[in-house]
Amino acid sequence: MKHINPIYKVLCLLWAVVGLTACEDVIDVDLDKGEPQLVVDAWVTNQPGAQTIRLTWSAPYFDSAPAKGVEDAEVSIKDSEGNVYTFENQNNGDYTWAPANPDEPLGKIGNKYTLTIRQGGETFQATSSLNDVPAIDSIAIEYKEKSLEGPEGHYAQFYARDLEGLGDCYWIKAYKNGVFLNKPSEINLAYDAGFNKGSKVDNLVFLEPIREGINPFPDEQEEDDEVPPYAIGDSIYVEIFSLTEETFDFMVFIREQMQNGGFFATPPANSPTNIVNLDDKSTVQALGFFNTSAVSSLGTKVTDKE
């Protein structure tokens, strides 16, 4: 269900019409607490300059404070050419690699990378390939009348064509006026030009719901029909990150788990991880994911000629 995102949304909408009186309430729940576990947030790109990997501890579910950083780890990445990149501990959970020459990138399309983390006597490893990414051809702005899709106003779409061959995965990130659209519902993922592996939509322009996925979702308090996604003068910036297929599955999974609920919820489950403890007898497990991405980007401004 999850990959065919628009279908799911429409079903929920439809259901909301049927169950006219359905309602959601925030409630108090007593939850068990688990032991803190190492969480690896490792996302390395082919962009020039410094790269940061973040290591934190998992916390009780309702603990809203920022996650506590892991401060006693050693972090390095080795690429398939044999180069080793050591990440320096910044003592706040961040581990940073900075090149001698600020234009030098860490990642290179086609290479494989192995991440090694030593922490608390355990050694963890993860591998990832850095895949290619298509260029963004254009960002189109359209003025739309009020409809089922939202209020009257300016709507954006980006145009890019999926690379040839099956199995290319992408995360499309959008920024409005420099602010990353960071809601779980705004995570915009593509498998080839479509939503999932089974559908085999190869080498097409990304399907419309993906192209439109760069419009911000309104907040709950805002009247849905009053806040258009973009207004004249706003800037739009779009990035496509290439993903490995494992990362794509992981991202789809967490997107669903973060929004799982309602009538057609799927069984909640733990997110997968590609971080492996080299000692397979150890009971200590790390969480999170290591991915390497190539990035393409394009920006534009909403002007009144649209």
Next chain:
Amino acid sequence: MIPSIRVITSLLILGLFIQIPVHAQEKVTLSGYVRDKDTGEELIGASVLIKELSTGNITNVYGFYSVSIPAGSYTVQYSYVGYLPVVQNMDLTTDKQLNIELAAVQEELEEVVVMGEKEDANISSVEMSANKLEMKTIQKMPPLLGEVDLIRSIQLLPGVTTVGEGASGFNVRGGGVGENLVLLDEAPVYNSSHMFGFFSVFNPDAVKDMKLLKGGIPAQFGGRTSSILDVRMKEGNSKQFTGSGGVGLIFSRLTLEAPIVKDKGSFIISGRRSYADILAKPFLNEDLENSIFYFYDLTVKANYRFGQKDRLFLSGYFGKDKFDADDIFKSNWGNKTGTLRWNHLFNDQLFFNLSLFYSDYDYNLNFGKQEDSFEWASRIVNYNVKPEFIFYPNTKNEITFGGQLTFYDFKPGEATGTSAGDEIDISLDNKYAMEGAVYAGNEQTLSDRLTLQYGLRYSFFNYLGKGTSYEYDQNGEKGEQKEVIGSKEWGKGEVIETYHNLEPRLALKYELNPSSSLKASYNRMVQYIHLVSNTTASTPLDVWTPSTNNIKPMKVDQVALGYFKNFKDNVYETSVEVYYKDFHDVVEYIDGADLLLNEYLEGELLAGVGRAYGVELYAKKNKGKLNGWVSYTLSRSERKVEGVNKDKWFPNRFDQTHNLSVVAFYELNKRWSVSGNFSMISGTPTTFPTNRLEYQGYIIPHNYNDTRNNYRIPLYHRLDLSATLHGKKKEGRKWESFWVFSLYNVYNQKNPFSIAFRQQTDRIAAGNNIPTEAVKLSVFGSIIPSVSYNFKF
């Protein structure tokens, strides 16, 4: 505990042979049909009693009875609850055919009857784990939005549950929604719901009889593991033109019945259409203004008698739910069924029915405009033939035998996507299969007290080409997606995989005294097609898949024991039943399974085992101004799947420990009656997180113990009330009418459907705290009043 197949087979053969010498004595056969005097409708389960011999029979689903007894003179009583009995003295020297018409008890005199048949049928019949609700009863229960509903009503019976209001289908004794065989005039209905699960596809005005079998299922039924819901449509009034209907808040109904040739043939046509969209319009946002949302269904049936021995029935159902939102989105889904039946009497003792039926469930979705669009259609179609014989050699035996053959055509997804003008076909291949069965069973009265019902069903299934079969890597991590390691192309009609099974069935009744009996049953059921669904409530888009080289058929063994006791001359009826079910090859899903439009669906499925057990208490008052029932079920339904919940047992999504229902009807006076029902149900299991992970600025829920269904949502309870006002009846006028006023969810309980965990949905600036919350979803957040006007003429 589980009798071997050989024992059952021997019993069956023995049963047949024992009777042959008996048959050679000088015997006469009394046979015929029992019908309603006003409408000509055959009565199902009416009793025929030979008083001198204290023996008799009941009519079958076509209203036919046959009793073979030594020649002599007898007093024969024909009776059916809610009807005046007919007693006739007759000298039986030769075989005799006698059709009897029973007159319904006049409304004014009637002591309201909750359930029908023989008054002590629950004691004297071998049948157990079965529930029958009269349409009369269903029509008195508090309606939702003015409409009573068959499936919502059966959820108040012991052993029957649902995951929540508005959820499609129902669960029986710990089985899934797709494990119920829902039959409408013998044709299977693949999605029994309209508007998700708020209403079922059965138009109450067109239904004559329904029976739910939860256990002790006889050999003529098969193909699903948990239950059989056998719904029979009315034949139509063969005496005169009549009609009935109603106008409610959500939809209106109209039913017309008339003879084709008086007393020889009749038809019924019954339709409903909802107007939720029209009513909802003022409440919808402007942007939804042009949306269309409604459902309709049409039930038609005709029958004709050719002489004394032959009768033809033709019936059909067409239903559709439709939802369009401007030109952005169009969708519809619905069932179509068609049944042609031929009843033939070979002789007074051998009744034959041949059914040919067709059933189709499909849905279509369409997004967007030409340049950028997505179209998707899916369906399951099947064609069936089912011959069945019922042989009445004597009063001690009733032998049923026959077969069934079904051809399936699955279309899991025919889809095209168009992006910026480029079109691409992303359809999945059709899948084909054939399922067949032959069966024989006997209901044998061994003594006044002991009755046995035994039978054997042999079923087989062929997964057929044309198509591609895949081979998956079975050595990967358990509970995770399996990789394809090979594939093979198959030509049209080639058998890709085949399965066959023997399904023994056994039930016995021992009457302790005229008001109490003990019953026991065992059945094995095999299911070859599977409803693929891992969402909380099943959706109209769920896809059925055949058993394949990778998906094994599901098997369930069930044993049940029951004690039945009536009090005060059958005014009170009580029962206690316990059951245990063993499930094999239950379909489960990997975490995050992708089930729609996925060519490699089989790689996302897991096979597990399950067990369900429980005790069902039931007490019912049949007569008097105040009547109704109390039902309580204590049960457990669990699964064990490699790679899920650390390979340990876990309660499944529809496990409900306690389930209490109270249903009451009270007749205030001739014009006013009231009814109410109250339900209290344990919360269903669900998985709650313990921890949170921060990743890329998102908060991901995490369960440290990695357990499935580690919590339960809170208790569910609800009260509904209704009052019926009958219009004044005028002498000599056929027109009758009544108003129904109802309150659903009387004390405005916000019952939880589910509890979900999420980070706050508002945008949170980078660097700020990200709060997490638990959210309860209630399907009904308020009391729902309604009114409807109903009429008959």
